[in-house]
Amino acid sequence: MSTTTTGPQTSGTRMDTGEDIGAIDTLRRGVAISPELKEGVWATLLLAVIASCGQVVVPIAVQQTLDRGLNGPGGPRLGYVVWMGLAAAAAIAVTSTASYLMTSRLFATSERGLATLRIKAFRHVHDLPLLTQNTERRGALVSRVTSDVDQVSQFLVFGGLIFVVSVGQMLVATVLMVVYSWQLALVVWLSFAPLFLSIRYFQRKLSAAYGVVRHQVGVLLGAISEPVVGAAVVRSYAVEDRTQRRIDRAIGAYQSASTRAQKFTVVSFSLGGISAGLANAGVLIVGVLLGFTTDMTAGKVLAFAFLVTLFVGPVQMGTQILTDAQNAIASWRRVIGILETPADLVDPGPDGVVLPRGPIDVTFDHVSFAYPDGPPVLVDVDLHLEAGTRVAIVGETGSGKSTFAKLLTRLMDPVEGAVLLDGLDVRTIAQESLRASVVLVPQEGFLFDDSIAANVRYGRLGATEEEIRASARELGLSEWLEGLPRGLATKVGQRGESLSAGERQLVALLRAHLADPDLLVLDEATSAVDPRLEMQIGRALERLMEARTSVTIAHRLSTAEAADEVIVVDRGRVVQRGPHRELVAQEGSVYAGLHASWIAQHDA
Amino acid sequence: MGSEESQRRSTTLEGFRVLGHAIRREPGIFVLSTLGSVLFAVLTVADAWVLGWATDHVVIPAFETGEIGAGLLWAVLGLFLGVAILRAVGIVARRLGAGVMQYRMQAHTRRAVTRQYLTLPMEWHQRHPTGQLLSNAYSDVEAAWAPIAPLPMALGTVVMMVIAVVQMLLADVVMALVGLLVFPLVLVANLAYQRLASPLMTHAQGLRAEVSEIAHESFDGAMVVKTLGREGEETERFRAKAHELRDVNIRVGRIRAAFDPTLASLPNVGVLVVLAVGVARVTSGQTDAGDVVTVAYLLTIVSFPIRAIGWLLGEFPRSVVGFRRTRAVIEATGSMPHGGEALPTTPVGARLEVDGLRYSYDEEAPLLQGLSFDVEPGRTVAIVGATASGKSTLTSLLTRLVDPDGGRILVDGADLRDLAHGELARSVALVPQNAFLFDDTVRGNVTLGAEVPDEDVWAALRAAQADGFVAALPHGLDTRLGERGTSLSGGQRQRISLARALVRRPRLLILDDATSAVDPEVEARILATLRHGAMGDGDSTGGSDTTLVVVAYRKATISLADDVIHLQDGRVAGRGHHADLLSSSPAYARLVNAYEQAAHEAGER
Numbered sequence A: 001m002s003t004t005t006t007g008p009q010t011s012g013t014r015m016d017t018g019e020d021i022g023a024i025d026t027l028r029r030g031v032a033i034s035p036e037l038k039e040g041v042w043a044t045l046l047l048a049v050i051a052s053c054g055q056v057v058v059p060i061a062v063q064q065t066l067d068r069g070l071n072g073p074g075g076p077r078l079g080y081v082v083w084m085g086l087a088a089a090a091a092i093a094v095t096s097t098a099s100y101l102m103t104s105r106l107f108a109t110s111e112r113g114l115a116t117l118r119i120k121a122f123r124h125v126h127d128l129p130l131l132t133q134n135t136e137r138r139g140a141l142v143s144r145v146t147s148d149v150d151q152v153s154q155f156l157v158f159g160g161l162i163f164v165v166s167v168g169q170m171l172v173a174t175v176l177m178v179v180y181s182w183q184l185a186l187v188v189w190l191s192f193a194p195l196f197l198s199i200r201y202f203q204r205k206l207s208a209a210y211g212v213v214r215h216q217v218g219v220l221l222g223a224i225s226e227p228v229v230g231a232a233v234v235r236s237y238a239v240e241d242r243t244q245r246r247i248d249r250a251i252g253a254y255q256s257a258s259t260r261a262q263k264f265t266v267v268s269f270s271l272g273g274i275s276a277g278l279a280n281a282g283v284l285i286v287g288v289l290l291g292f293t294t295d296m297t298a299g300k301v302l303a304f305a306f307l308v309t310l311f312v313g314p315v316q317m318g319t320q321i322l323t324d325a326q327n328a329i330a331s332w333r334r335v336i337g338i339l340e341t342p343a344d345l346v347d348p349g350p351d352g353v354v355l356p357r358g359p360i361d362v363t364f365d366h367v368s369f370a371y372p373d374g375p376p377v378l379v380d381v382d383l384h385l386e387a388g389t390r391v392a393i394v395g396e397t398g399s400g401k402s403t404f405a406k407l408l409t410r411l412m413d414p415v416e417g418a419v420l421l422d423g424l425d426v427r428t429i430a431q432e433s434l435r436a437s438v439v440l441v442p443q444e445g446f447l448f449d450d451s452i453a454a455n456v457r458y459g460r461l462g463a464t465e466e467e468i469r470a471s472a473r474e475l476g477l478s479e480w481l482e483g484l485p486r487g488l489a490t491k492v493g494q495r496g497e498s499l500s501a502g503e504r505q506l507v508a509l510l511r512a513h514l515a516d517p518d519l520l521v522l523d524e525a526t527s528a529v530d531p532r533l534e535m536q537i538g539r540a541l542e543r544l545m546e547a548r549t550s551v552t553i554a555h556r557l558s559t560a561e562a563a564d565e566v567i568v569v570d571r572g573r574v575v576q577r578g579p580h581r582e583l584v585a586q587e588g589s590v591y592a593g594l595h596a597s598w599i600a601q602h603d604a
Numbered sequence B: 001m002g003s004e005e006s007q008r009r010s011t012t013l014e015g016f017r018v019l020g021h022a023i024r025r026e027p028g029i030f031v032l033s034t035l036g037s038v039l040f041a042v043l044t045v046a047d048a049w050v051l052g053w054a055t056d057h058v059v060i061p062a063f064e065t066g067e068i069g070a071g072l073l074w075a076v077l078g079l080f081l082g083v084a085i086l087r088a089v090g091i092v093a094r095r096l097g098a099g100v101m102q103y104r105m106q107a108h109t110r111r112a113v114t115r116q117y118l119t120l121p122m123e124w125h126q127r128h129p130t131g132q133l134l135s136n137a138y139s140d141v142e143a144a145w146a147p148i149a150p151l152p153m154a155l156g157t158v159v160m161m162v163i164a165v166v167q168m169l170l171a172d173v174v175m176a177l178v179g180l181l182v183f184p185l186v187l188v189a190n191l192a193y194q195r196l197a198s199p200l201m202t203h204a205q206g207l208r209a210e211v212s213e214i215a216h217e218s219f220d221g222a223m224v225v226k227t228l229g230r231e232g233e234e235t236e237r238f239r240a241k242a243h244e245l246r247d248v249n250i251r252v253g254r255i256r257a258a259f260d261p262t263l264a265s266l267p268n269v270g271v272l273v274v275l276a277v278g279v280a281r282v283t284s285g286q287t288d289a290g291d292v293v294t295v296a297y298l299l300t301i302v303s304f305p306i307r308a309i310g311w312l313l314g315e316f317p318r319s320v321v322g323f324r325r326t327r328a329v330i331e332a333t334g335s336m337p338h339g340g341e342a343l344p345t346t347p348v349g350a351r352l353e354v355d356g357l358r359y360s361y362d363e364e365a366p367l368l369q370g371l372s373f374d375v376e377p378g379r380t381v382a383i384v385g386a387t388a389s390g391k392s393t394l395t396s397l398l399t400r401l402v403d404p405d406g407g408r409i410l411v412d413g414a415d416l417r418d419l420a421h422g423e424l425a426r427s428v429a430l431v432p433q434n435a436f437l438f439d440d441t442v443r444g445n446v447t448l449g450a451e452v453p454d455e456d457v458w459a460a461l462r463a464a465q466a467d468g469f470v471a472a473l474p475h476g477l478d479t480r481l482g483e484r485g486t487s488l489s490g491g492q493r494q495r496i497s498l499a500r501a502l503v504r505r506p507r508l509l510i511l512d513d514a515t516s517a518v519d520p521e522v523e524a525r526i527l528a529t530l531r532h533g534a535m536g537d538g539d540s541t542g543g544s545d546t547t548l549v550v551v552a553y554r555k556a557t558i559s560l561a562d563d564v565i566h567l568q569d570g571r572v573a574g575r576g577h578h579a580d581l582l583s584s585s586p587a588y589a590r591l592v593n594a595y596e597q598a599a600h601e602a603g604e605r
């Protein structure tokens, strides 16, 4: 879905809600996204026609048998009964088979199509820029690839084709009616005019109402997932009641949205019933009146009354489906909305250049950055980091260090200026190559609910246990790893929560090391590890980073002391840079201040 | 829950039992919607009667006599419209009633399920992925109450069916009995359907939860996925499950596709059988043709109720599965029982005693093995130990996030397990190692809904050194922070989390490495404030009254403590003042002096 035009400069597009995609447009785009939905549609339609004809033919055949064969003027006609009975049985068999084939085909195609939709939407969420991902709660995002898709599926199976068939039946009935008597046909259509005219109105109302319903599902899941993830905080502060009130509010909002939508559904549906009564009365009355002036007969009027029922059935079915459709379309929109959200950080795709392997040199060319609707966070950062150096970034909290790291690894694009790796603008580098060469260990470690081995393999797919152990050895983590009762098979739990905070960081570090990057960016990667282990890792990294470039963000100035160069960030600007010794010597400087409090702490 | 076999056999019964729950819970609205449905059924019959009446009394006479009174025409219009309007009323009552009932039941269950999420112990949460819990609260609840929608319709048509059956029996008992053979066949078809569909639907609901799990986890870890370029692998993982779900759904679809037309055609088959029998009986003179017609006609009438009931039964397997899955949450036990004791409300710091504390996550690897220490009111104790030595575990025991396997923890002499709910939280606050912020305003995150004046919020923020950046936020205290506080830096988040604890003026404050993402300068200021009165208002009156337990690595923090507890191998390996421990315990010195040692070595190089 990516376009090659460069997107808007701030990478903070909100997640598209899909709300302004029209109904027809939704169907069109939906089918374009899931081409499976079109597969074999004609054959299925044919089966649908057979099945629905059968629904008319079977009762007629039965009725004919009764009327003519059994109840005829000359007493029961055995032969007729037998033949008609056999014909009816055959019709039942054909109808049932057609109906079975149709429904199972519908299930198959719609499930296939929706699986595709689900998967594409899931993938697209990952292709979205970090900041866009953060504009929606995780729970709400989950609802878009789960319950919303399920909702579409129910409609596609039971709705889509039946609607087409209903419209067909309606047209056939209309033709028959016109053939019988165009005046009476007109009466019927006039009776239904209010319904047909109001459909658009109701559709709009329903569309809005179901839009709210689906939105509330997202809100609900968001409201539930948050306190579930933060269960420890809820528990230790005993704020269960308040949290429950918030959840209850979301539950209530979803309930009232659903009820409201149901009201519209019901009203629009019952309108159909009233129209039908009007049509029946109208046909009889006008029929009688016509009898005085034209060749209308009582038999014709009664036959026509039967035709009206043929017309009313599909109309009601059709209205019903249109209502269901609004519910489904409201869901479909939300899923399509994800796919319509531009992936601002456009992967240059096949045009992307490939970074040569080997230590990378980094240039920030007058880079400025601001989060969407926020103040500038980085201002005119202009610097060059030599390939193969070890750089430490220090600065107060909130000064922009993590922002720097995210720009460097292209999780975001600068608002102004450019980030260059080996002289290449990161925006032109193929994603795959970039991710293989540049690895960030973010401040908030995240592990998947699996074993340590599986998590570490995230860095290099297919790494053998031996390779993992070797990596751990290089980092000085063997002792820790061997000390775990289950070793590499240790389950880390959700988000890694069955490990201690320090252990989580060790796994993240091991994962990054296994990825073997040319540029490694560590954002407070060992902040929770005990000093002894941290120094051990620090020394190991010093060795390992010799042939690479590394950028380390740390509050513990021990890291800065060991680096080739220190960059001091203060309120979004680079205020000092150079080796540790030089910077400490600059009296009254930011770094000297930071260092003084660090020393003060340690001499305490 | 019995064996799988017995589960399968009883799906229909259990489906009705599930509905029974709903009816008992919402009897009023259920009666209303059923009455609506009966009204609808009766008026559907009336519609045919009106047509017959109009034919006999209006249409035929009019054509015969060539004239018609205006009054009669109005009567026709009035009758048809009257019936239609009443029928519409029936529809509204039935469908709206069913909808309202369904949504109410969903809300009841959702409240019950989420209440459990908030009361079940942490240990339960660790075994249940968030995505699965989302699926329980949404998809399973939807599934459980889905049969409520077709329920009134099915019940209303039962009335139709009973009338038809009685009339059949009155017409000709033999043929009626033949015709009624349809019912056992319907039963058999239903049984076959439930038996085939149930296990598949169980599987499908399980897969739905798994799909939700993968999605939630993967979106949660989106940043890691991105930084390592693993979008493709994640998509593969999701695809595999989504395809599994798709395949099961297709199989369910096939069964459903067979069930619906079977039910639809059974009455028609019945009619044919009745015809065959009827012809024989008519020719042998045992009955007359009219009765055959009547019975056959009545059978066709029965076909609609059968289908309506079929729609109801068709929802059963999914409903039963959804119901069971939500029940499993609602009936999950293990919530922590609370006692009734209260803690004193003095502003004096709490006294903490830990006595023979034992805890392990894994029996084979005991973690805390008989930990004993106490902390006098107003004292500050630092807990120091290597990575994974059990410090955070200890803090979660102290705040009763988990209960110990052995030993006990006393606050002011009261065992934590004897305290009433909320009592501990009133006196003890934990600042966890990982700051967790809610998608709420700064104020909401600090107060967590407690009635706290803004001055106190600011005082707490000041004590946590967070006032500066909060004041600079676009809406100050009212700035929304985004899910998990994404719009703040790591250190900013930690300080909000700290302010949250401070604003409560706890008598025992536990900091679990709560300043790791804060730079040295800010940390020094925070520590100074904590030392001189948590809220800054006890300023120079001789320090804080709060008892402080800090998990820390940094020497500044450690040396601030009156006492240090060195945790090693699940025991207190040493206790005393920092300086004393440094000289008496080489292991302790190695742990905390690592930076100096490194600097020293570097200096020598």
Ligand SMILES: Nc1ncnc2c1ncn2[C@@H]1O[C@H](COP(=O)(O)OP(=O)(O)OP(=O)(O)O)[C@@H](O)[C@H]1O
Residues within 6 Å of the ligand: A371, A372, A374, A377, A395, A396, A397, A398, A399, A400, A401, A402, A403, A404, A443, B486, B487, B488, B489, B490, B491, B492, B517
């Ligand atoms: N997603 C975001 N949306 C809006 N503002 C943000 C976002 N992320 C960070 N900021 C703001 O940008 C500024 C810099 O944040 P950044 O995370 O780069 O700081 P940092 O130097 O890494 O701090 P720390 O040492 O605390 O991790 C902070 O004021 C922060 O509030």
Ligand SMILES: Nc1ncnc2c1ncn2[C@@H]1O[C@H](COP(=O)(O)OP(=O)(O)OP(=O)(O)O)[C@@H](O)[C@H]1O
Residues within 6 Å of the ligand: A493, A497, A498, A499, A500, A501, A502, A503, A528, A529, A530, B126, B361, B362, B367, B385, B386, B387, B388, B389, B390, B391, B392, B393, B394, B433
């Ligand atoms: N929920 C859990 N399930 C299973 N094991 C756990 C769980 N939480 C912690 N552990 C294990 O218990 C041990 C102690 O963990 P804990 O978090 O208490 O350590 P810690 O001392 O706080 O370490 P750190 O300094 O890294 O924060 C670790 O080995 C960890 O793997």
Ligand SMILES: [Mg+2]
Residues within 6 Å of the ligand: A401, A402, A403, A443, A523, B489, B490, B491
């Ligand atoms: Mg940061």
Ligand SMILES: [Mg+2]
Residues within 6 Å of the ligand: A500, A501, A502, B391, B392, B393, B433, B512
């Ligand atoms: Mg810990």
